[in-house]
Amino acid sequence: MYKIKEVSELAGVSVRTLHYYDEIDLLKPAHIEENGYRLYNEGNLARLQQILFFKEMDLPLNKIKAILDDPQFDHLDSLMKHKKVLEEKQKRLEKIIQSIDQTAQAIKGGRKMSRQDMFEPFDMSRVEAHIKKYEKEVKEKYADTxxxxxxxxxxxxxxxxxxxxxxxxxxxxxxxxxxxxxxxxxxxxxxxxxxxxxxxxxxxxxxxxxxxxxxxxxxxxxxxxxxxxxxxxxxxxxxxxxxxxxxxxx
The missing domain is CATH 1.10.490.50 (Antibiotic binding domain of TipA-like multidrug resistance regulators)
Known part of the structure; x- marks a missing residue:
């Protein structure tokens, strides 16, 4: 079992945030002691990891809760979707780093960069496409029935x-x-x-x-x-x- 402060330090999430997740039933502790201390188990940590993955995709907390509470939730499939979105973000960041190097070289060499080379790395369209595709699937599959x-x-x-x-x-x-x-x-x-x-x-x-x-x-x-x-x-x-x-x- 982990105390709430340990979970906070482990996941980089504030204690206040964990309290809030408990209040909205997004992440309930495995046990609450008589003195009110919250204790979390490995299952809680796995759920918190999923919450953080979904937050990385900018999904609202109520939607994250609906997904994770669904009995047919596929943990592995969810991880693969998260990975795909993050891979697209990684590619974009690599292009931005490359663009910084190219810009520095252009400045040193006294030459101009093309407009396409200057702004292409900041194009979020591919990342957004993957996120929108996933959100669409969530809405279709997890209807409010x-x-x-x-x-x-x-x-x-x-x-x-x-x-x-x-x-x-x-x-x-x-x-x-x-x-x-x-x-x-x-x-x-x-x-x-x-x-x-x-x-x-x-x-x-x-x-x-x-x-x-x-x-x-x-x-x-x-x-x-x-x-x-x-x-x-x-x-x-x-x-x-x-x-x-x-x-x-x-």
Missing amino acids: EAFRQSQQKTNGYQADDWKAIEIENQQIYQSLAELMDRDPADSEVQQIVHEWRMHICKHFYNCTPEIFKGLGEMYISDKRFTDNIDSTKPGLARYLHDAIQIYCR
């Missing part, structure tokens, strides 16, 4: 151990279904596991109506990140789960 609001309310109090238990349950259901992939998706035992999956979502996240459940099934095969995640248990499982869900929701 009743299910999403329910999910936020349920998951706000979850700690690292809660998420670990949920992930274990996820994998148990995936594995049980993977073992039956040689059967027809309409098989009664397969359908029972699909029902367990829907109840799992209802229990931990939101009221997963048949309409929502059917939509999730479509997402499992239309969004590569979901497909890859489910197929990591067994290749083809995402498609099989999709087909079984469609039968379940008839």
Whole structure:
């Protein structure tokens, strides 16, 4: 466990900011002692890192909270997107440094630089394009639905151990279904596991109506990140789960 001052020094974030993140439920400490001292665990640090990544992209705190609280949030995919934006920023900074060197050489040599060479390094269009692309995806994917609001309310109090238990349950259901992939998706035992999956979502996240459940099934095969995640248990499982869900929701 880390005290709030230790987290502040480690992440370069003020104690006041961490207090504020706690107040708005963006980053809740893992434990608060009787004397009021906040204690943070490794899960809290991982979430704080994500918050700082998103802030680097100038996303507002309410949007960052919505993204991180979503049960389908993909940590690895998020990191790759952050990396892409930062790589574009890095390229831009390298061009600015190069431009400084060229300008210094031009001054020493008594020659003029072209207007394009003078101002091209300050072009933010490529960086902004990547940020806008990511923001558009966030808006489309994390719509302000009743299910999403329910999910936020349920998951706000979850700690690292809660998420670990949920992930274990996820994998148990995936594995049980993977073992039956040689059967027809309409098989009664397969359908029972699909029902367990829907109840799992209802229990931990939101009221997963048949309409929502059917939509999730479509997402499992239309969004590569979901497909890859489910197929990591067994290749083809995402498609099989999709087909079984469609039968379940008839």
